[in-house]
Every structure is written in structure tokens, then in C-alpha cells.
Amino acid sequence: MSKTRRVISLILALGSTVAGTIGSIYVLFFSAVISFKAASGAGLLLGVGLIWLYSDFIDATPNDQQR
Structure with a gap:
């Protein structure tokens, strides 16, 4: 995974x-008023x-790194 992709992925996550x-x-x-749709959307x-x-x-393996 390239460094640019990792940075963009981290920002979005x-x-x-x-x-x-x-x-x-x-x-x-x-x-x-607690809306079930809003609560489930935020939880999702x-x-x-x-x-x-x-x-x-967190669970990244060494195989994910670029050679």
C-alpha cells in the first residue's frame, strides 16, 4: 500500500x-426526539x-507494506 493511499485511508477512517x-x-x-433511523445511521x-x-x-500484517 502506497504512503499516499495510507494517509488518505487514515483521514477517511x-x-x-x-x-x-x-x-x-x-x-x-x-x-x-430520539430517531431510530438517525441513531442507527450514526452507529453504522x-x-x-x-x-x-x-x-x-491495527491488524495490518507486514505483507501489506510496499517492498
Whole structure:
């Protein structure tokens, strides 16, 4: 994986995780009416961001690195 691709992937994965976290906190604590669609969408975005971070950066194997 090239360095440019890794940087772009990290930025997008962190952005998804942060947006999902902020959305979840807002819907669960500050919203007047808790919408199931909004809560599930924020949770899905958070889950996708965390899985993306884990698979690309935390659980990365040496074979993923460019030679």
C-alpha cells in the first residue's frame, strides 16, 4: 500500500469514526426526539470507521507494506 493511499485511508477512517461518534452522542443525549433511523445511521458510521481503522492500521500484517 502506497504512503499516499495510507494517509488518505487514515483521514477517511478517522473522519468516519469521529462523525459517527459525534452523531451518536448528539442523537442519544441532546436530541429532543430520539430517531431510530438517525441513531442507527450514526452507529453504522461509527462501526464502519472502527472496522476500517482496525483492519487497515491495527491488524495490518507486514505483507501489506510496499517492498
